[in-house]
Amino acid sequence: MKDYKFIAGALCPQCGEIDSIVLKNDDSEIKCVLCNYFKKKDHNQIESIRIVSDD
Numbered sequence: 001m002k003d004y005k006f007i008a009g010a011l012c013p014q015c016g017e018i019d020s021i022v023l024k025n026d027d028s029e030i031k032c033v034l035c036n037y038f039k040k041k042d043h044n045q046i047e048s049i050r051i052v053s054d055d
Protein backbone atom coordinates (compact mmCIF):
# COMPACT_ATOMS: atom_id res chain seq x y z
CA MET A 1 0.00 0.00 0.00
CA LYS A 2 2.99 2.32 -0.25
CA ASP A 3 1.58 4.03 -3.31
CA TYR A 4 -1.59 4.99 -1.52
CA LYS A 5 -2.50 7.36 1.26
CA PHE A 6 -5.58 7.39 3.43
CA ILE A 7 -8.10 10.18 3.01
CA ALA A 8 -9.03 11.23 6.52
CA GLY A 9 -12.76 11.23 7.10
CA ALA A 10 -13.64 9.89 3.66
CA LEU A 11 -16.79 7.81 3.55
CA CYS A 12 -16.86 4.79 1.28
CA PRO A 13 -19.98 4.97 -0.91
CA GLN A 14 -20.13 1.20 -1.18
CA CYS A 15 -19.60 -0.21 2.31
CA GLY A 16 -20.20 3.00 4.26
CA GLU A 17 -17.04 2.80 6.34
CA ILE A 18 -15.18 5.95 7.29
CA ASP A 19 -11.38 6.28 6.90
CA SER A 20 -11.21 3.25 4.62
CA ILE A 21 -10.70 5.18 1.38
CA VAL A 22 -7.17 5.48 0.02
CA LEU A 23 -5.94 7.75 -2.73
CA LYS A 24 -3.09 6.84 -5.03
CA ASN A 25 -0.11 9.13 -4.66
CA ASP A 26 -0.42 10.40 -8.20
CA ASP A 27 -4.14 11.09 -7.58
CA SER A 28 -5.12 8.82 -10.46
CA GLU A 29 -7.38 6.48 -8.52
CA ILE A 30 -9.08 5.80 -5.23
CA LYS A 31 -10.13 2.59 -3.58
CA CYS A 32 -11.53 1.17 -0.37
CA VAL A 33 -9.39 -1.13 1.73
CA LEU A 34 -12.39 -2.93 3.22
CA CYS A 35 -14.49 -3.73 0.18
CA ASN A 36 -13.78 -3.88 -3.54
CA TYR A 37 -14.76 -0.31 -4.27
CA PHE A 38 -12.47 1.19 -6.87
CA LYS A 39 -12.67 4.28 -9.00
CA LYS A 40 -10.34 5.87 -11.47
CA LYS A 41 -10.07 9.60 -11.46
CA ASP A 42 -10.67 10.98 -14.91
CA HIS A 43 -11.25 14.55 -15.92
CA ASN A 44 -14.17 14.74 -13.58
CA GLN A 45 -13.87 15.03 -9.88
CA ILE A 46 -14.92 12.13 -7.75
CA GLU A 47 -18.32 13.21 -6.59
CA SER A 48 -19.34 10.09 -4.74
CA ILE A 49 -16.77 10.43 -1.97
CA ARG A 50 -17.92 12.46 0.96
CA ILE A 51 -15.61 13.72 3.65
CA VAL A 52 -16.98 13.42 7.14
CA SER A 53 -15.37 16.04 9.28
CA ASP A 54 -14.63 15.31 12.92
CA ASP A 55 -14.68 18.91 13.97
Ligand SMILES: [Zn+2]
Pocket residue numbers: 012013014015016017020032033034035036037
Ligand atom coordinates in the same frame (compact mmCIF):
# COMPACT_ATOMS: atom_id res chain seq x y z
ZN1 LIG B 1 -15.71 0.24 1.11
